[in-house]
Amino acid sequence: MNPDMPVIECRNITHYYGNRLIYENLSFEVQPGKILGLLGKNGTGKTTVINILNGYLKPRSGVCRLFGEEMDRLSPATKGRVGLLLEGHVQHAYFNVRQIERYYSRFFPRWNAGAYFGLIDRLKIAPSQKISTMSCGQRSQVALGLLFAQDPDLLILDDFSMGLDPGYRRLFVEYLREYAAEGGKTVFLTSHIIQDMERLIDDCMILDYGRILLHEPTSRILDRFGRFTFASNAEDFPANPVLWNTARVGSRWETYSFASPEEVREALAANGAEILALNRETLSLEDAFIGLTGKY
Amino acid sequence: MYRSIIYKEWIKTRTATGFIVLAFAAAAIHSFMKIAEDLRLSGAAACWELVIQKDPAMFPLFEYLPAIAGVLAALAQYVPELQSKRLKLTLHLPLKEDAILLAMSAYGTAVVTLVTAFFGAVLLWGLSANFPAEIAGASFRRLLPGFMAGPSAYFLASWICLEPRWSRRVLNFIPGALALSLFFMRAKSGAFCPLVPWLGGFMAAAFFFVFQSTARFKDGVQ
Incomplete structure (x- = not known):
């Protein structure tokens, strides 16, 4: 494979559920060694992207490629390079802890049983315990342990933090970050816990209903996207390409923008409104997400 | 890798397989006890005459048992795959999807066929020990459509089970049930023999139905 070729490439994906448009001409790519986080409100189609990527959903039009191979014709070798975590940490729950390791180990030449049992040891569960009898959090740790043991070149994780307690979530994020950095792995993930x-993703892609709202390096969003609060006598502010989700909050106004305070002031005052006490705040990624997509 | 697939299928179906074997064994014991009782009470000559004159079904339980076993095996194999769409995990394994499905289907077919064949042999042995070869042969041939219904029911139940849309499952069930009913038509011993090759042809064709359901699953039909 050409080292410059994107690990994931989607071109002009258009998909509908019935008459409801999910995306129109969605295009993006993920370069080798990057960790891309896919964010979006409920129902914007994050899981749908993952299903399309892995060939489990045929879009109305467009094509996705993993390691250069089209999604509906992935070779066994390419599937072996992709570690897939389904939403809800779905696994074969009729196995017990030892059986499921035995089952998967024969499929992957780089299988690292130590990575799996290392994570499992922290659970303090018996190897003979059936997965169906475990708590949601324990099941998720089994699923994640299996993925690390597989040692794939690309990890696709759908809502990886679901069901994990805060300590394990932190542990997993650190583990994943180290895993990706050391092995030059590529990670494509979604999570509701932004x-x-x-602390994990290099690039952030935010989906809105029907389109990509933003696809930027996370550092750029954290450095440049800010919340501006101000007082004004204006009744309303017309839409402006520089400003996101301008709204009155109590007695003050707030808006979000990548622009400098001077540019924001200029944009706000464009219709003659008086702008007083303009203040810029830096944001966490979660605040930035809300600023970009709105609260509702 | 295929050993792993067989291992997974075994873990899923071992309880159901045990139940199937027990049901066949219980049916065989019940049938032989009934025959032994008739032979003891009426005598061999009267029994043979009755069989020749009236042509009763000597193993009525075995007419339906293989089909029930086929449905049970398919449910045990494929219901867990459809729960939470685990089939995605199975199809994501580094093997060709058709090969994965073929291995799973071959496993289920083997379970149903081997159990049916084993107990078929037991029945033939028991018949041969108590009846002349002509009567034993005719009674055994009468069971053939029922035995063939086992794998056929397995293929049809797999086809219905893996179909992702409920309305289509109902739609698949209707022709499936009608086709399967051909294996249970009442007739004199041997009357079914000309139909056996056709039933065999249908059984062979039904093997491939499951690929259609899986293709629809892969396309994300909901």
């Missing part, structure tokens, strides 16, 4: 993503 504060975990902040």
Whole structure:
């Protein structure tokens, strides 16, 4: 494979559920060694992207490629390079802890049983315990342990933090970060807990209904995207490409922008409104997400 | 890798397989006890005459048992795959998808066929020990459609089970049930023999139905 070739490439994906448009001409790519976080409100199609990527959903039009191979014709070798975590940490729950390791180990030549049992040891559960009898959090740790043991070149994780307690979430984020950095792995993930993503992802892609709202390096969002609060006598502010989600909050106004305070002031005052006590705050990724997508 | 797939199928189906074996064994014991009782009470000559004159079904339980076993095996194998769409994990394994499905289907077919064949042999042995070869042969041939219904029911139940849309499952069930009913038509011993090759042809064709359901699953039909 050409080292410059994107690990994930989607071109002009258009998909509908019935008559409801999910995306139109969605295009993006993920370069080798990057950790990309896919964010979006409920129902914006994050899991749908993952299903399309892995060939489990045929879009109305467009194509996705993993390691250069089209999604509906992935070779066994390419599937072996992709570690897939399904939403809800779905696994074969009729196995017990030891059986499922035995089952998967024969499929992957780089299988690292130590990585799996290392994570399992922290659970303090018997190797003979059936997965179906475990708590949601324990099941998720089994699923994640299996993925690390597989040692894939690309990890696709759908809502990886679901069901994990805060300590294990932190542990997993650190583990994943180290795993990706050391092995030059590529990671494509979604999560509802955005504060975990902040310390993990290199690039952030935010989905809105039907389109990509933003696809930027996380550092750029954290450095340049800010919340501006101000007082004004204006009744309303017309839409402006520089400003995001301008709204009155109590007696003051707030807006979000990548622009400098001077540019924001200029944009706000464009219709003659008086702008007083303009103040810029830096944001966490979660605040930035809300600033970009709105609260509702 | 295929050993791993067989291992997974075994873990899923071992309880159901045990139940199937027990049901066949219980049915065989019950049938032989009934025959032994008739032979003891009426005598061999009267029994043979009755069989020749009236042509009763000597193993009525075995007409339906293989089909029930086929449905049970398919449910044990594929319901867990459909729960939470675990089939995605199975199809994501580094093997060709058709090969994975073929291995799973071959496992289920082997379970149903081997159990049926084993107990078929037991029945033939028991018949041969108590009846002349002509009667034993005719009674055994009468069971053939029922035995063939086992794998056929397995293929049809797999086809219905893996279909991702409920409305289509119902739609698949109707022709499936009608086709399966051909294996249970009442007739004199041997009357079914000309139909056996056709039933065999249908059984062979039904093996491939499951690939259609899986293709629809892969396309994300909901």
